[in-house]
Amino acid sequence: MFVLINLKAYPCDPIDIASIAAEVAANTGVRIAVAPQAADLAAVAETGVETWAQHVSSIEHGSHTGSTLAEAASRAGAEGTLLNHSEHRLRLADIDGSLRAAERAGLETIVCANNPKQIAAASRLDPDSVAVEPPELIGTGTPVSKADPDIVTDSVDAASGTPVLCGAGISTGEDLVAASDLGAEGVLLASGVAKADDPRTALESLVDPIA
Ligand SMILES: O=C(CO)COP(=O)(O)O
16 A cells, blocks of 8 residues: 655644654555655655655746746656645646656656546546545545545546545544555545644554554
C-alpha cells in the first residue's frame, strides 16, 4: 500500500512531518510520500522522504506568471504530483495538459476524482494512478472505506486496471486495511497526520498493520 500524506495548506511543520515519514518508511518498508506546499518541496525532499507536488500547471517554460512548472517541481525534488484534487479542480483539458507536463518532467501522476464515473473518465487520460475522494468525507475523520465502501470497489471496477487509491477520513490502521481489502492500492490522507497532536504516533499506528 502506498501512503500519500497531503499537507494541503495546514499550519503544520512540513519538515518535521517529512522527517518522521522518512523514518517510518525506512523502519517499516511501507512506501510513504509527503505532498507539501510548492514552496516547501525542496526542503521536504532534503529529508529523504518521497516528495510529491500537490499540483502542477498545464504549461511549458514561458510567460506563465504564478504557475507551477512541472520541471521546477521536479528540480526541487518532487517525484510525483497530484492533479485535480477536490480542493483544486481542473477542467478536462487542463487535467490532460498537466498530465502531459508531468510526464515531460518525469513525475509520477495521480488524478483525483469524486466518484466512480469521474474515475472512469480520469483513467482514460492515462495517469499512473487515480484516487477517489468523496468531498463530503474529506476532513471529517469518517473513513471512505467504512462510510461508503461501494465507492471504492466501484472505482476499482471503473478504473479498468489503472491503480486506484482512496482518500477522505483515513486515519487508522483499520481504515488502511479496509481500503486494501476493497482493492485500493494506496490511501491519500491529510488531517489524520497533518493535524495530529503527535504525527509520529499517528503515522506509526496507521501503517502498523501493513508494516
Ligand atoms: O483530501 C484528502 C487527501 O488528499 C483527505 O483529507 P483528510 O485525510 O483530511 O480527510
